[in-house]
Amino acid sequence: MRRFGPTIFAEMSALAQRTGAVNLGQGFPDTDGPASLLEGAVEAIRSGVNQYPPGIGMPVLLEAVARHQRRFYGITLDPATEILVTAGATEALSAALLALVETGDEVLVLEPAYDAYVAGIALAGGVQRPVPLRPTPQGWRLDVAALRAAANGRSRVLLLNTPHNPTGTVLTAAELTAVAEVAVEHDLVVITDEVYEHLVYPRPGDVDGPGRDVPLHVPIATLPGMAERTLTVSSAGKTFSVTGWKIGWVSGPAELVAAVRTVKQFLTYVNGAPFQPAVAGALDLPDAFFTELAADHARRRDLLADGLRAGGFGVLPADGTYFLTADPRPLGFEDGTDLCRRLPGLAGVVAVPMAAFCKPGSPTHARAAPLLRFTFCKSDAVLHEAVDRLQRLA
Ligand code: PMP
Ligand code: GLN
Numbered sequence: 001m002r003r004f005g006p007t008i009f010a011e012m013s014a015l016a017q018r019t020g021a022v023n024l025g026q027g028f029p030d031t032d033g034p035a036s037l038l039e040g041a042v043e044a045i046r047s048g049v050n051q052y053p054p055g056i057g058m059p060v061l062l063e064a065v066a067r068h069q070r071r072f073y074g075i076t077l078d079p080a081t082e083i084l085v086t087a088g089a090t091e092a093l094s095a096a097l098l099a100l101v102e103t104g105d106e107v108l109v110l111e112p113a114y115d116a117y118v119a120g121i122a123l124a125g126g127v128q129r130p131v132p133l134r135p136t137p138q139g140w141r142l143d144v145a146a147l148r149a150a151a152n153g154r155s156r157v158l159l160l161n162t163p164h165n166p167t168g169t170v171l172t173a174a175e176l177t178a179v180a181e182v183a184v185e186h187d188l189v190v191i192t193d194e195v196y197e198h199l200v201y202p203r204p205g206d207v208d209g210p211g212r213d214v215p216l217h218v219p220i221a222t223l224p225g226m227a228e229r230t231l232t233v234s235s236a237g238k239t240f241s242v243t244g245w246k247i248g249w250v251s252g253p254a255e256l257v258a259a260v261r262t263v264k265q266f267l268t269y270v271n272g273a274p275f276q277p278a279v280a281g282a283l284d285l286p287d288a289f290f291t292e293l294a295a296d297h298a299r300r301r302d303l304l305a306d307g308l309r310a311g312g313f314g315v316l317p318a319d320g321t322y323f324l325t326a327d328p329r330p331l332g333f334e335d336g337t338d339l340c341r342r343l344p345g346l347a348g349v350v351a352v353p354m355a356a357f358c359k360p361g362s363p364t365h366a367r368a369a370p371l372l373r374f375t376f377c378k379s380d381a382v383l384h385e386a387v388d389r390l391q392r393l394a
Contacts (some may be wrong), residue, residue: 001119001122001123003122004119007115008352008356008357009025009026009027009115009352010026012025012026012340012350012351012352013025013026015341015344015350019344019345020344020348021344021348021349022348022349022350022382022385022386023350024304024349024350024374024376024386025340025375026375027165027321027322027323027375027377028244028377029241029243030377030379030382031241031379032241032242033240033241033242033282034240034282034285034289036282036285037240037242037278037282038278039278040277040278040279040281040282041245041274041275041278044273044274044275044276044277045274049273049274050274052270052273053085053270053271053272053273055261055270056083056084057084057085057270057276058085058273058277058280059079060276060277061085061247061249061276061277061279061280062079062080062083062085062249063079064279064280064281064283065077065079065251066078066079066082066083067283068283068284069232069251072197073222075221075222075227077251078254081254081257081258082252082257083249083250083251083257084249084250084251084257084260084261085247085248085271085272085276086248086249086250086260086264086268086271087246087248087267087268087271088237088246088247088248089193089195089233089235089237089248090116090248091246091248091264091268091271092231092233092248092249092250092260092264093117093120093159093191093233094119094120094123094124094267095250095260095263095264096191096231096233096250096256096260097120097121097123097157097159097191098120098123098263099259099260099262100124100156100157100189100191100256100259101121101124101125101126101156101157102124102125102156103126104125104127104154105124105154105155105156105157106126106127106128106129106155107121107127107128107129107155107156107157107158107159108129108131108155108157108158108188109121109128109129109158109159110131110132110142110159110160111130111131111357111358111359111362111364112133112166112167112358112364112368113130113159113161113357114161114165114166114193114357115356115357117161117193118359126156126157127154129155130150130358130359130362130364131143131146131147131150132146132362132364132367133164133167133169133364134364134367135316135367135368135371138317139168139169139317139318139319139325140167140168140169140316140325141169141175142171142175142178147178148178148182151182151185151186152186155186155188156189157188157189157190157191158182158188158189158190158191159191159192159193160190160191160192160193160220161192161194162176162192162194162220162320163196163197163199163217163319163320163321164196164320164321165195165196165321165323166325166354167316167321167323167325168301168316168318168319168321168323168324168325169318169319169320170200170215170217170319170320171218173218176220177223179220180220180223183226183229184229187229188229189229189230189231190226190229190230190231191230191231191233192219192220192221193233194217194219194233194234195233195234195235195237195238195239195248196238196320196321196322197217197219197239198217198238198290198293198294199239199293199294199297199320199321199322200215200216200217200294200319200320201297201298201301201319203215203317203319204305215319215320219232220232221252227252227253228253229253230252231250231251231252231256231260232250232252233248233249233250234248234249235248236282238322239290239293240279240282242275245275246271246272247271247272247275247276247279297322297376297377300376300377300378300380300383301318301324301376303376303383303384304324304376304383304386304387305324306387307383307384307386307387307388307390308324308374308387310387310391311390311391311393312330312331312393312394313326313328313330313331313372314328314329314330315327322375322377323373323374323375323376324373324375324376325354325372325373326371327371327372328370328371328372328393331393331394333370334369334370335369335370336353336354336355336368336369336370337353337355337369339353340372346392346393347389347390347392348389349386349389351372351373351374352372352373352374353372353373354368354369354372355369357373374386
């Protein structure tokens with residue numbers, strides 16, 4: 001692990017603290033989740049839910065995850081064997097990679113890639129095989145030909161992420177179908193990171209109605225031939241704005257979940273007892289909670305996108321997550337990494353360089369080199385302040 005230093009998020013948040021800049025780098029909300037959720041954890045602590053929970057997670061949470069998957073996606077899961085509670089999505093991902101990847105096995109991974117994927121593959125002794133997303137006027141899109149070319153006899157796992165961090169891309173039905181075809185053809189297990197499942201937005205101008213191509217989150221496990229080869233990962237952090245609670249889960253076929261459980265029990269054994277019943281309650285919140293969450297973030301995305309454009313940046317369309325891609329080349333900046341270091345001084349704002357999510361030397365790294373990732377999961381006042389400051393660059 002020598003090549004891994006402090007994460008880009010730690011580095012950029014430290015820079016924001018040191019300089020007093022507005023932090024639109026690390027993606028964490030500046031307001032807490034629903035009051036009933038917070039009270040649920042306090043209540044659980046007061047009522048003595050403070051010792052080791054069961055190894056697979058508390059039944060109340062396993063059952064709530066099963067209900068959630070049925071309600072939103074029509075997926076049926078046995079809470080006793082097909083779901084495992086983990087220390088955030090991060091542990092689910094690392095434990096799944098450790099369980100499934102042998103030394104030298106190749107893992108196909110969308111690039112740009114969330115940093116924990118690369119590290120998780122390295123922990124397992126696997127080899128990262130990047131599959132490019134390309135920046136286009138329609139946002140970052142999957143290069144399907146490159147995906148087909150990347151799969152080979154050593155491929156073991158395909159690590160998917162939609163809605164996608166850092167690009168904000170929500171894979172289309174056609175893109176997902178291509179992924180599923182490659183997975184079936186090469187007999188891959190798909191590990192799919194769906195932590196942003198409830199953060200999907202209409203394009204500005206789109207109305208939700210028949211005949212309109214409004215983006216929608218589709219779990220790849222619902223595609224033909226995929227349920228039996230897919231481990232689906234999610235977490236409470238993003239859906240309920242409690243990124244510090246680190247309650248996640250992984251679901252899929254009993255045999256695969258059992259393999260992940262074997263690893264998880266020696267990584268953390270169990271985790272977060274009093275948070276588990278609280279998250280269980282939140283998963284049962286009415287539909288209005290989830291639609292308001294998305295509508296609220298869609299508004300913030302538009303606020304930041306409009307502000308960045310007014311400040312002279314190019315902005316790529318993004319249909320989900322907490323993140324937007326900004327292109328500073330129209331302002332005369334060619335190197336996103338250099339600009340991120342200077343941005344606190346130039347404008348009093350922190351962003352994350354897109355290149356940090358790419359393998360040095362890869363074609364995607366070259367395409368990402370000028371670009372910046374900004375988060376919009378902040379209160380309106382913070383976003384307005386950041387946008388005002390960024391006008392100084394023009
Ligand atoms: N996957 C992605 C794509 C993320 O952006 C994050 C971070 N927030 C995680 C996983 C980690 O989730 P958790 O905090 O539940 O471990
Ligand atoms: N997922 C968040 C982001 O991408 C934070 C991740 C982290 O701090 N490890 O900004």
